[in-house]
Amino acid sequence: MNASNPALPDSIPQSILVSADLLVTKTAYLAGMVTPETAACLSRLLMDSDAHYSRIIDGYHAEPEVLKNALNSANQQSTLEKVPELRRRIVAALAHHYHVLQSQVFSDAKGAVARKLIHQHLAQLGLHPHLWSLARGLARRHEEYHDLAPTHRTRMGDPIDGAQPSGKSILSFIEFMLEVCHREVDYMTAALNRGRLREAVMHVFRTHLRLTGAEIRPQTGPAFLALLIQGALPRTEFETFTGLQPNEACDQLSKVINVGLVVSSASNRHTLQVGLPTWFAQDIFPDFSLAESEVKPG
Known part of the structure; x- marks a missing residue:
């Protein structure tokens, strides 16, 4: 991993960078389809549904206070501001999501923390996540998400294998997450036609x-x-x-x-x-x- 930007893989395939670029274009188009008043309604609906999807993904409900405390701690570990290029920041945000799932620090709510955190990052990067639901996409493909995520196999923070993840496994996870993002943005764009x-x-x-x-x-x-x-x-x-x-x-x-x-x-x-x-x-x-x-x- 890059020493100055630990969430960013050293070598990123061009296909992933192109996908990140396209996501910027697609989300900007989606945002242009709705007025602020309608966007506020959609945001409220999606926020309400995300709690349901989160329970499907994790198999349990994260307590709000646990989630809040863990999220504050996770935010302190983010290094996106050190990444100069928008598409690489998107990749870094998804890699950071992976590392939060890998961490043993947030064992009581790491899945929910990771998704809340990626929502914040996507918003900071201008990808309008209040208009589409990453949680919805992950709930539909939660088995794949579990297979690719490093520590969804445990709730209580038990070590999985003690090994550091390979660059290939992180890139596979990022590629999967980008695919889910694209499908959810496409879904809302088609729905609002x-x-x-x-x-x-x-x-x-x-x-x-x-x-x-x-x-x-x-x-x-x-x-x-x-x-x-x-x-x-x-x-x-x-x-x-x-x-x-x-x-x-x-x-x-x-x-x-x-x-x-x-x-x-x-x-x-x-x-x-x-x-x-x-x-x-x-x-x-x-x-x-x-x-x-x-x-x-x-």
């Missing part, structure tokens, strides 16, 4: 029992879609998008506010913001959460 999003939203407005039961009409779907894409809209503009008569449009707006799809602030009743409850997100984003049949205990 305007044409696919329109089709999904309109289908939910026509068929979802929570909406039909609340007497929310399909004509309100285009207004919500415009709000989802733009993040915020004037109240009058939302009502116009429904194409309904004023009284009926106002009634429909009240109903979508009641079910949580639209947020109306008491301090600014003239502007509406998008709401994205979990039950709705699970219908407009295919495979947003893992079915029980998709996972086995780690």
